Amino acid sequence: MLKLTTVATVAAASLCIAVSAAPLPRQCLPTEPYVDYPGNDIARTNVKDVGECCQRCLDHPQCEAYTWNNWDNICYMKSKKADKPFQGTPDPNSPYKYASGVVYKCKPLQFNLDYPGNDITSVRTDKLGECCMYCRSQPGCVGWAWSKNNGGFCWLKSKFAGEPTFWETAVSAAAY
Numbered sequence: 001m002l003k004l005t006t007v008a009t010v011a012a013a014s015l016c017i018a019v020s021a022a023p024l025p026r027q028c029l030p031t032e033p034y035v036d037y038p039g040n041d042i043a044r045t046n047v048k049d050v051g052e053c054c055q056r057c058l059d060h061p062q063c064e065a066y067t068w069n070n071w072d073n074i075c076y077m078k079s080k081k082a083d084k085p086f087q088g089t090p091d092p093n094s095p096y097k098y099a100s101g102v103v104y105k106c107k108p109l110q111f112n113l114d115y116p117g118n119d120i121t122s123v124r125t126d127k128l129g130e131c132c133m134y135c136r137s138q139p140g141c142v143g144w145a146w147s148k149n150n151g152g153f154c155w156l157k158s159k160f161a162g163e164p165t166f167w168e169t170a171v172s173a174a175a176y
Contacts, residue, residue: 028054029129031101034090037067037082047075050099057103064133067100080137106132107174113164114145119155126152135175143174
C-alpha cells in the first residue's frame, strides 16, 4: 500500500506542476528581451513598460503579438509574430532597447488529447502557446493540437469532431 500511495502522490504532484506551467486563457507569454518582431503592425500606443504593452495587446481583439520600444515607450501591437524576428545583441551595460512577446487568447489546455483529422495545416514551433496565435490568424481554424515530437508542431484544426484520442505528448485547445 505504501508504494501505491507514493506513486499516486508523485503522479499528482507531477500533474499539478504540468497544469500550473501551462498558459491560461488571456495571458502574456514570456517576453523575449532584445528581440524585435518587424512588420504586422495593427496599432501603436504609448505605454510605461513592456508589461503594459502586453496588457494592451491582450485587450485589443486583433492583437496576437507585440514589440515594446524602450527608447520612446511605444508599444507596437501586431496581428501575428514576425516570420523572422530580429535578435539584437544584449548589452550588459544598458537595459534592452526593445522586447517582444505573444499573448495567449485560447481556451484552457487539454493534456494528452488529440482530435484526429480536420487538419488545415501544420506549423513547426517548440512553444505550444504560439499555436493559439497561429490558429487565431488562420482563417477557418477553431482549435489546435501540439506535440513536442520532432522539435514541436501545431496542427491547426477546422473543427474538433468526434471523440478525442489519447496521445501522450499532445496538448490541444480551442480558439475563442
